[in-house]
Structure formats: C-alpha cells, structure tokens
Amino acid sequence: MTAPGPVIDDEEGGASRAAGGLPAWLPKVVLPLVLLVVLIGSWEAYVRLNAVPGYLLPSPITVYLATFRDIPSLLPALQTTLTITGVALLIAMVSGVALAIVVVQFRWLDYALAPYMVILQVTPIIAIAPILLIFFETTTTLYSCALLVTFFPILANTTQGLKSVDHNLLDLFKLYRASPGQTLWLLKLPSSLPYLLTGLRIAGGLALIASVVAEFAAGAAGAKGGLAFRILEAQYRMLVPRMFVALLLLALTGVAIYGLTSLITHLALRRWHESAIRRES
Amino acid sequence: MTDSRKPIVSLKAISKTFSNGTVALSDMALDIRQGEFISLLGPSGCGKSTALRIIAGLATASTGTVDWPSATYDPDGRPDREIGFVFQEPTLMPWATVFGNVWLPLRLKGISKAAARADIMHALELVGLAKFAESYPRELSGGMKMRVSIARALVTQPKILLMDEPFAALDEITRFKLNNDILRLREQLGWTVVFVTHSVFESVYLSSRIVVMAARPGRVVAEIDIDVPGPRGEDFRTSEVYAQYCRKASDALHAAMGANDHL
Ligand SMILES: Nc1ncnc2c1ncn2[C@@H]1O[C@H](COP(=O)(O)OP(=O)(O)OP(=O)(O)O)[C@@H](O)[C@H]1O
Ligand SMILES: [Mg+2]
Numbered sequence: 001m002t003a004p005g006p007v008i009d010d011e012e013g014g015a016s017r018a019a020g021g022l023p024a025w026l027p028k029v030v031l032p033l034v035l036l037v038v039l040i041g042s043w044e045a046y047v048r049l050n051a052v053p054g055y056l057l058p059s060p061i062t063v064y065l066a067t068f069r070d071i072p073s074l075l076p077a078l079q080t081t082l083t084i085t086g087v088a089l090l091i092a093m094v095s096g097v098a099l100a101i102v103v104v105q106f107r108w109l110d111y112a113l114a115p116y117m118v119i120l121q122v123t124p125i126i127a128i129a130p131i132l133l134i135f136f137e138t139t140t141t142l143y144s145c146a147l148l149v150t151f152f153p154i155l156a157n158t159t160q161g162l163k164s165v166d167h168n169l170l171d172l173f174k175l176y177r178a179s180p181g182q183t184l185w186l187l188k189l190p191s192s193l194p195y196l197l198t199g200l201r202i203a204g205g206l207a208l209i210a211s212v213v214a215e216f217a218a219g220a221a222g223a224k225g226g227l228a229f230r231i232l233e234a235q236y237r238m239l240v241p242r243m244f245v246a247l248l249l250l251a252l253t254g255v256a257i258y259g260l261t262s263l264i265t266h267l268a269l270r271r272w273h274e275s276a277i278r279r280e281s
Numbered sequence: 282m283t284d285s286r287k288p289i290v291s292l293k294a295i296s297k298t299f300s301n302g303t304v305a306l307s308d309m310a311l312d313i314r315q316g317e318f319i320s321l322l323g324p325s326g327c328g329k330s331t332a333l334r335i336i337a338g339l340a341t342a343s344t345g346t347v348d349w350p351s352a353t354y355d356p357d358g359r360p361d362r363e364i365g366f367v368f369q370e371p372t373l374m375p376w377a378t379v380f381g382n383v384w385l386p387l388r389l390k391g392i393s394k395a396a397a398r399a400d401i402m403h404a405l406e407l408v409g410l411a412k413f414a415e416s417y418p419r420e421l422s423g424g425m426k427m428r429v430s431i432a433r434a435l436v437t438q439p440k441i442l443l444m445d446e447p448f449a450a451l452d453e454i455t456r457f458k459l460n461n462d463i464l465r466l467r468e469q470l471g472w473t474v475v476f477v478t479h480s481v482f483e484s485v486y487l488s489s490r491i492v493v494m495a496a497r498p499g500r501v502v503a504e505i506d507i508d509v510p511g512p513r514g515e516d517f518r519t520s521e522v523y524a525q526y527c528r529k530a531s532d533a534l535h536a537a538m539g540a541n542d543h544l
Contacts, residue, residue: 171368174339191376
C-alpha cells in the first residue's frame with residue numbers, strides 16, 4: 001500500500017546523513033574549524049586595533065612566527081617532559097597491576113591498605129613535592145610525583161576489574177582444576193582488561209599534569225628542564241610568545257597521550273568488549 | 282529402581298544448609314548410572330542447582346557423601362570426576378573466539394592448540410558450529426552460544442554431563458531444536474546426563490528417569506522412569522505415551538508444589 005503525499009524516507013542513509021543531506025561527520029569537523037578561525041581572527045583583530053604590546057599579549061601571527069624560532073630550543077624540554085610522563089606511566093602500569101593482583105589474592109592486605117589508598121588518592125600529591133625535595137634530588141622528585149598520581153587510578157581500576165570476574169567462569173575454571181596461575185592469566189587478567197585500560201586512560205592525562213605541576217613546584221628536571229620550567233623561564237624573561245608555544249606543545253602532547261591510550265584501548269577491546277564495538281542497527 | 286550396574290556417582294544422605302540458615306537440600310539420595318539421562322524437575326528454589334553443584338564439586342555438602350566409585354583420585358585425594366558442566370547462561374569468555382572457548386578445558390590440562398585442534402573441530406561439528414570457529418561470542422545468537430557451551434562441555438569426552446537449565450532463556454523453537462540435538466548427541470556418544478529443568482515437557486522428552494523435587498527443605502519426592510526404548514523424535518512429542526508421562530510428571534510436580542503451598 002502506497003499512501004499518497006510526501007514519502008518520508010528515513011531508512012536509506014538515515015543514520016549517516018544530517019537533515020540537509022550532508023554527511024553527519026561534516027559539521028563535527030567544520031564547526032570547530034570555523035570556531036577556531038573566528039577566535040584567532042578576533043584575537044588578532046583585538047591586538048591590532050588596540051595596539052596591545054607584544055609582552056602583554058602577542059598576536060597569533062607573532063606566536064606563529066615564534067613557533068619556528070622557539071621550537072628547536074623547546075624540543076629538549078619536550079623530551080624531558082615526555083620521558084618523565086612516559087616512564088612514570090610505565091612504572092605505574094606495571095607496579096599498579098602487580099599490586100592489584102597481590103591485593104586481590106590476599107584479602108587482609110586489601111583491608112590494611114584500603115584507607116591509605118583513599119587518603120593518598122584524595123590528597124593533592126603536588127603538595128608532597130616540597131617535602132620530597134628534602135630527600136631526593138629534583139629529577140627523582142618529579143618522577144615520584146608523576147608516579148604517585150598515575151599509580152592509583154591504575155591500581156584502583158585493575159583491582160575493581162579483578163574482583164568483577166564472572167562467577168560462573170570462575171566455577172568453570174575450578175571445575176577443570178585450573179591452577180591459580182592459569183586462572184589469573186587466562187581469566188582474571190583478560191576479564192579485567194577493560195578496567196585496566198580505563199585506569200590507563202585516566203592515568204595518562206594525570207601523568208602529564210603531574211609532571212608539569214611538579215616541575216612548577218620543584219624546579220627544573222636535570223640540567224635541561226622540562227616544558228614547565230621553560231614556561232617559567234620565559235615568563236621571567238618576558239618572552240610571552242615562547243610561553244604560548246610551550247603551552248601549545250603541552251596541549252599537543254596531552255592530545256597525543258589521549259589518542260595513544262584510546263588507540264591501545266580500541267585495539268585491545270575492539271573484537272569483544274561492548275565499549276569498543278560499533279552497534280549495528 | 283533396582284539396577285545391578287555400578288553407579289558412576291552416588292549421592293548418599295546429602296544435606297546442604299547455607300550459612301544464612303536456608304536448608305537447600307535435605308537427605309537427598311541419588312544413584313546415577315552409565316547411560317542414564319536424569320532430569321531434576323522441581324519448582325524454583327528446591328535445590329536443583331545446589332544438587333548439581335555438589336555433584337560437580339563446586340559446592341560441598343553439609344552432611345552426606347558423594348561417591349565416585351570408578352573414578353581415579355589425584356595425589357591430593359580429589360576424584361578425577363571427568364565432568365562436563367553446562368551453566369544456565371552460556372558462560373563464554375567474550376575475549377576468546379568460539380575456538381578458544383572450546384579449547385579452554387583442554388588448554389587447562391596443558392594441551393596445545395595444535396594438539397587440540399582436531400578434538401575442538403569435532404566438538405564444534407557435533408553442535409553444528411564448525412563454520413563459526415573464528416567468531417566471537419557476541420557475534421552469535423543465544424542458541425548458538427548455548428551450543429558453544431555444550432561443545433566446550435563435551436570436548437573433554439566427560440563421563441557425565443551436568444546441565445543446569447541450559448535452555449531456560451531460549452525460545453521454544455530453539456529449545457526444541459536443541460533438545461533434539463541433545464538426544465542425537467546422547468545417541469552418538471552414549472552420554473550420561475543430569476539435566477535440571479522447570480519444564481515437565483522437556484524432562485519427559487529427554488529423560489530416562491525424572492527426579493521430582495520439592496522445596497523448603499529441598500528434597501526428592503518422586504522418581505518416574507520413562508520407559509520408551511529407541512530413538513526419540515518429533516513423533517514421540519505428539520504420541521499418546523508422551524502425553525501420559527507428561528500428565529504423570531505434572532501431577533507429581535503439583536503434588537510437590539502443593540505440599541508447601543509454593544507457587
Ligand atoms: N549461596 C547461597 N546462600 C544462601 N542461600 C542460597 C544460596 N544459594 C542458594 N540458596 C538457597 O537455597 C535454595 C535452593 O537454591 P537452588 O539455587 O539450588 O534452587 P533451584 O532449584 O536451582 O532454583 P531455580 O530453579 O530457581 O534455579 C534456595 O532457597 C536458595 O535461596
Ligand atoms: Mg537453579
């Protein structure tokens with residue numbers, strides 16, 4: 001039966017096309033770009049019209065030019081920041097998962113540690129930096145701060161995951177007399193992988209924040225210093241454009257870490273976990 | 282029922298009281314012999330799952346003994362029960378393929394993928410899923426997942442297969458089909474099965490013996506032998522004998538439920 005009048009066809013391509021017949025992703029890409037152009041345009045216009053001095057607010061074009069001049073000198077600093085972030089994340093990953101396994105195995109350890117975990121997690125770790133500085137040299141302090149901040153999301157999430165294993169599957173492993181090692185390796189770890197990766201994504205963002213803020217608090221890491229130190233240094237020397245360039249580098253680093261951890265999550269879970277599977281209607 | 286064959290497993294005076302005081306089973310006795318298909322039929326909460334878990338060694342009885350007269354014992358004194366267990370839910374590992382899931386029981390025994398391949402593919406062929414070996418559980422329908430679960434249970438060629446309402450969540454058509462699959466596999470492989478169900482029709486269709494249970498406390502109230510020789514099929518489902526047995530089992534079940542006003 002075909003009714004007369006307009007035929008509304010929302011079946012074909014309905015999901016991927018917006019009202020005007022444009023692909024659905026187009027506005028998601030175009031609109032942010034439009035906004036970017038508008039913002040940078042008004043910034044440039046504001047600086048020019050009011051003749052704002054460059055040491056107060058550099059124009060976007062000044063920053064753009066500073067990028068080429070400053071990036072070579074900022075790259076070693078970027079490398080320092082990246083090393084602290086990456087190494088802390090790696091150590092946190094290994095030790096967090098290891099401790100989670102032990103904690104889940106021994107209930108009493110869980111009870112003993114639980115309150116201190118919460119305390120360490122809710123305390124702004126950065127406040128520890130000056131204290132740590134008394135005992136350690138700067139570099140060690142920076143690593144410790146980044147590690148302390150990244151460790152707990154990974155530990156907490158992995159512990160949660162290890163405790164959330166399907167009871168029937170545990171029974172199945174028991175039925176076939178799996179050894180504790182087999183149960184851990186073939187059941188508990190894969191089953192807690194989504195939790196662990198959530199912890200990693202949270203920790204990835206925090207690690208960068210921690211290594212920057214700790215450097216603000218503790219001073220330059222090693223001889224070279226990280227990006228945070230270079231921002232402070234540029235501030236003293238009134239090199240405002242350089243501050244913007246360093247900020248830009250930090251933002252890009254954050255995006256890269258986010259992208260990388262999301263990619264790892266996607267690759268690890270895409271075949272089986274609900275969170276990574278595109279629903280087909 | 283008197284039977285001279287030695288039972289595979291024999292429950293004697295089994296009781297189970299949970300720590301909260303619930304008496305899940307009281308004085309249950311059951312002999313399971315080679316080739317039998319026993320259904321545990323009873324209302325919700327009468328201890329069917331508990332009985333099955335005790336047989337499997339997943340739970341321990343408060344009193345009474347579970348004997349495995351012909352089993353070998355490992356150095357720790359645990360019987361090598363050679364059990365296959367099919368849970369109410371498919372209970373598959375979502376991160377592993379169908380092949381990986383069926384490999385699991387063999388893998389846990391230290392058998393490599395290559396060495397297990399033939400057995401795994403054979404088990405998958407028996408349940409008609411050989412083509413789906415490389416699929417992930419989420420890509421399968423409910424009935425197919427259940428068949429993977431059955432393939433996993435039979436890949437070790439167990440002496441006895443325990444099934445806890447395996448088809449409860451499935452639609453009737455799928456359920457009938459899987460019932461026929463079970464009967465066919467039993468014919469081919471000479472299985473001994475303990476099958477938990479709520480359904481009178483399913484229990485009569487499948488079983489050689491129905492054990493009717495009542496709740497509070499969980500106990501056995503009747504045993505019905507289904508004496509129908511030969512292979513069963515769809516014509517059995519519509520036969521007069523089938524209807525008579527169903528009525529008999531249904532009456533026993535109602536008596537069991539009426540006994541403690543359970544509905
Ligand atoms: N872990 C437990 N702790 C306390 N009580 C339990 C536990 N497991 C089961 N029970 C109780 O034991 C009784 C029998 O439970 P069981 O699961 O064996 O019943 P069932 O016959 O399998 O029921 P259903 O058909 O609904 O699955 C119930 O009353 C239940 O509440
Ligand atoms: Mg049950």
